[in-house]
Amino acid sequence: MKKLIVILLLLGYFQTQAQVSKLEKKIISSIDGNKQESLKLLEEVVNINSGSMNFDGVYKVGQIFKTRLDALGFKTQWVDGKPFGRAGHLIGYHTGNGTGKTLLLIGHLDTVFEPSSPFQKYTLMNDSTATGPGISDMKGGDVIMLYAMEALKQNSLLKDMNIIVVMTGDEELSGRPLELARKDLIEAAKVADIAMGFEDGKSDPKTAVVSRRGSTSWQLNVTGIPAHSSQIFTDAIGAGAIYEAARILTEFYEKLSAEKDLTFNPGVILGGTDVKREEKLNGGNAFGKGNIVAKETIVTGDIRAVSPEQLKKAENLMQEIVANHLPRTNATLAFDEGYPPLAPTNGNYQLLEYYNKVSQDLGLGKVGAVNPRDAGAADISFTAGYVDMAIDALGLPGGYGHTDKEFANLNWLSRQTKRAAILMYRLTQSSVNNKR
Numbered sequence: 001m002k003k004l005i006v007i008l009l010l011l012g013y014f015q016t017q018a019q020v021s022k023l024e025k026k027i028i029s030s031i032d033g034n035k036q037e038s039l040k041l042l043e044e045v046v047n048i049n050s051g052s053m054n055f056d057g058v059y060k061v062g063q064i065f066k067t068r069l070d071a072l073g074f075k076t077q078w079v080d081g082k083p084f085g086r087a088g089h090l091i092g093y094h095t096g097n098g099t100g101k102t103l104l105l106i107g108h109l110d111t112v113f114e115p116s117s118p119f120q121k122y123t124l125m126n127d128s129t130a131t132g133p134g135i136s137d138m139k140g141g142d143v144i145m146l147y148a149m150e151a152l153k154q155n156s157l158l159k160d161m162n163i164i165v166v167m168t169g170d171e172e173l174s175g176r177p178l179e180l181a182r183k184d185l186i187e188a189a190k191v192a193d194i195a196m197g198f199e200d201g202k203s204d205p206k207t208a209v210v211s212r213r214g215s216t217s218w219q220l221n222v223t224g225i226p227a228h229s230s231q232i233f234t235d236a237i238g239a240g241a242i243y244e245a246a247r248i249l250t251e252f253y254e255k256l257s258a259e260k261d262l263t264f265n266p267g268v269i270l271g272g273t274d275v276k277r278e279e280k281l282n283g284g285n286a287f288g289k290g291n292i293v294a295k296e297t298i299v300t301g302d303i304r305a306v307s308p309e310q311l312k313k314a315e316n317l318m319q320e321i322v323a324n325h326l327p328r329t330n331a332t333l334a335f336d337e338g339y340p341p342l343a344p345t346n347g348n349y350q351l352l353e354y355y356n357k358v359s360q361d362l363g364l365g366k367v368g369a370v371n372p373r374d375a376g377a378a379d380i381s382f383t384a385g386y387v388d389m390a391i392d393a394l395g396l397p398g399g400y401g402h403t404d405k406e407f408a409n410l411n412w413l414s415r416q417t418k419r420a421a422i423l424m425y426r427l428t429q430s431s432v433n434n435k436r
């Protein structure tokens, strides 16, 4: 019986292995051979502070990847971030000899940890775990992207591939106007057929991201007529600014909270006779008295939608609600520029299916989609509508992102590199449906 189980296990093993071609095996062994080198690069870049507002640090990390991309045969360029108030981006174009699809690989150089943070260094906790600022979000993913291409180059496969790399310097705190800060990414998406993001996603290697909700902030400004409280509800004074704000928020809740995959959250409310909002402090001051009808109310919040259509629909309904004023009040609702949603298209699901197949062929298990409610806004969303397929979370799994306990599972560094490299190889083998 035992023997039979062993034979069955072996049979299963060979069946899985047989799915990987001879050439793909060579890619895999190159990645195994580069393991120590890739770990070294990860440690090196994690140890350079690149908080979004530390422009020198972001540039320095960018230059390390620029040198590496140059060596892979990319035409690289550092896009200065001055016009949008950030460090800038690293962009690289690789024009291959082949006619395969053009891949857009997306990374980011910055982290949420500024030089003032106590969390600055890469620390090995045990043979498979390391902590460090940005180790999984997302310097690990950047290293995976690079070493996937390194292995393809070592096997003379990269030369045929059309690849664009965009590594932004301001993913964690994007520059403004967004139109300028994401111009290069959008230009790249227009040329590319398939977008691949190397964020850590849900930090679970059994999942990848095919849909991300967008995130847009909004501000509601409400005014009323200040008067002695005894006059509230009269024709001359009306309802006051606080009642009007409360009506609006209640109607938002009543009419929109049941909509699937849509959320909108009022985060701060200030109301009274004299209101001062301090944007930089994410707060402000409000002064008022119980016997005075409120003159002003300000509410700030965000809205997250799964598709541009859902966002538009929600925005329109919110504006309608706002316009329906209580007596003698006024209100306006303004939406900021936001991160767009990455809608769950058939193309994205198809790409996930390819990735799932690659993973199973590699013996690394099935990969399913992350619930969009668990996937925050990210740079890949800017490719929505321009590419045929997009997938994210091909990066390094770990946990506690954006905290000083951020860690990565180092065992997955070469596994994720293998998944990415084989996926890139297979995607570029067919020449149908490319934009070039």
Ligand SMILES: [Zn+2]
Pocket (backbone or CB within 6 Å): 108, 137, 138, 171, 199, 200
């Ligand atoms: Zn990130």
